Amino acid sequence: MTVLVPALDPASPACAQNRSAMLERLAEVEAAHARAVAGGGEKYTARHRARGRLTARERVELLVDPDTPFLELSPLAAWGTDHAVGASLVTGIGVVEGTECVVTANDPTVRGGASNPWTLKKALRANEIALANRLPLISLVESGGADLPSQKDVFIPGGALFRDLTRLSAAGIPTVTVVLGNSTAGGAYVPGMSDHVVMVKEQAKVFLGGPPLVRMATGEESDDESLGGAEMHARVSGLADHFAVDEADALRQARRVVARLNHRRAHAAPAAFDPPLHDAEDLLGIVPGDLKAPFDPREVLARIVDGSDFDEFKPLYGPSLVTGWARLHGYPVGVLANARGVLFSAESQKAAQFVQLANQRDIPLVFLHNTTGYMVGRDYEQGGIVKHGAMMINAVANSTVPHLSVLLGASYGAGHYGMCGRAFDPRFLFTWPSAKSAVMGPQQLAGVLSLVARASAEAKGRTYDEDADATLRAMVEQQIEAESLPMFLSGRLYDDGVIDPRDTRTVLGLCLSAVHNAPVRGVRGGFGVFRM
Incomplete structure (x- = not known):
């Protein structure tokens, strides 16, 4: 039988202690997320509403299909910095007219939606996700442009935003921009470089230079509407493809644009799948508060994979790394999960072979991190731990099937790399509140x-x-x-979000659905030289 039989006793004192510690950390994450949702606070939100405008998240809610999930990405961006948590931008993946799309929405209650360095990083990450997974990109724009006090960190790298829009279009990935307020100066190129543009009457302002700049540069007297209003762009310049009378109308028209894209997934979604046999609530009690204490990742797998069914690969060889095959929301996956923290030569060689097999079969890989890194010491160095660890890292670095990473516990040293940390471009990377990551403990x-x-x-x-x-x-x-704590790392966009362990299956399922919009194909023999 390949159905996992957990040994965990959810009623045990150890589980109760682990659960209590996890809930305490979750409360901290939820408090930080509440700060992001609050945007600029009551004063600026009230002022924004007094102008008859919706908040960023209200706009997203009207855009996406009713009663469908929205996977918010990087909600804690800029945490621990001088900038507002959330980085004045909402990003995520949602379903619009039955099509999965990457959605970005400026939060105008935070410094007018101005872009600071973390806003830029968050937006570029959203673009990267759209390109890698061939997801249409919808931008809900209301921004005052670059945050001027931090322009030195925004202006030069910010050009990548425009580069990305043109590359997405060139790759046949649709880009849709809805202008709901200011989109001026360099921001004018966002609608200028998008495939489809919707502008809102008497709200949208799109121009390279506003009235004061025009007066200073040319002596010409003008106003916002004649320079860059929605009606002018719809009737005169032709920049606006669709003219909306208000925000609700603009979002309705954006939905109709997506409905007519004829955008197709590379792989059909699975028709049916079985839920795990064991309760996701138990996930709160698995990871010890002290990460030096090991835990069995099979307990996690039993609560996230379809039917709790897992075919383990090489279970007796390299036992501190669990590898095997499963399905998750109907999608086939290969799993690499740390069992006892340290990676030895056997585990490294086992991982390299397993990654090659997944690429031969075109199967995405899920990495569950709890590693202190590769083993050190004279005997291990003489036994070839460097070259064996390099084999694993080589295989992961050159694998072309989608990778999804979740940091459950420790993720230290080169073990973080071998288990597909951020630098190795996993399609998505999420963190549990219990996780820690650094060069070492x-x-x-x-x-x-x-x-x-x-x-x-x-x-x-x-x-x-x-x-x-x-x-x-x-x-x-x-x-x-x-x-090394999750919120610090998430604030710097080293992950795509800190998630509740109970949501792991749902989050991974949404990510697997997203990655299957693009072709899933493994590399065939292109792994470079393996040192033997």
Whole structure:
């Protein structure tokens, strides 16, 4: 039988303790997300509504099909920075007229929707997702342009936004822009480079230079409407393809544009699938509060894969890495999940072979992280851990089937790379509130710095200051601990969101549906040189 039989007792004291710790972390994430949803706060939201306008999330809700999920991406962008949580932009994947689309919406209640460096990173990530998965891109625009105090970090890299729009169009991926307010200066090129443009009467403003700039540059007197109003662009310049009388009409027209795109998925969605046999609620109690304590990832798989059915590959070889085949929301997947943290040579070789098999079969890969990295020590170095770890990293780096990564626990060192961390371009990467990621654990990193400082003092013949050492170690541990936490990483867009463990199956299912809009095809023999 390949149906997983969990050993976890949800009623045990250990599970209760783990659940309590997870819920505490989830509360912190939910509080941060509430700050993003609040946008600029009550004052600016009220002022925005007084102008008869909808908020960013209300616009998204009107755009997407009723009673369909919207997978919000990077909701905690800019967390821990001087900028508002959410980075004044809402992004995600939603269904519009039966078609999965990437949607972006400026939040005009936050500094007029101006783009800061984190807004830019978030928008570029959304464009990347649209291109990789061949999803139409719908931009709901109301932005004051670049946030001027941070223009040095926005202007030059910001050109990639326009590059992306043209590349999406050239690749046959539709781009739709709905202008609901300002889209001026460089922002004017967003509708200018989109396939389809909808503008709202007496709200849309699209021009390279506003009245003051025009007066300064040419001496010409003009007004917003004659320079860049929706009616002018619909009747005179031709920039507007559709003229809307209000926001609701604009979003209705955008839906009709999508309905006529004739955009087709590369792979049909599965007709039916079985739910897991075990309760997703149990996922809260699996990961220990102390990540040094191991946990069995099969307990997670039993609660997220179809029918809790999992065919394990090489179960007796390299046992600290679980590999195998399953289905998730009807889609076939290969799974790589860390069981006891450390990756040895056997696990690395097993992973490399498994990734090759998935590419031969055109099967997407799901990586479940809980690793402290590759094993170190004289015996392991002599046994070839460097070349074996490199085999795994080589295979993952050159694999062309879609990769989905979820950080459950630790994700340290090169193990983060081998398990397809952000730098290895997974199609999507999400984090549980229990996860941590850094070059190594806080205690280990502080200890290494201490040993280096001690050796330096000895080499110079100086007496080592033990008190200063203790202070340094404490400071370093505190810093690394803070910088390895999920919200810190999510704030810098090193993931696509921190998710409730109970939502893991749903999130992965939505992602698998998205990736199957594009052809799923593995590499055939293009892995480069494997050192044997």
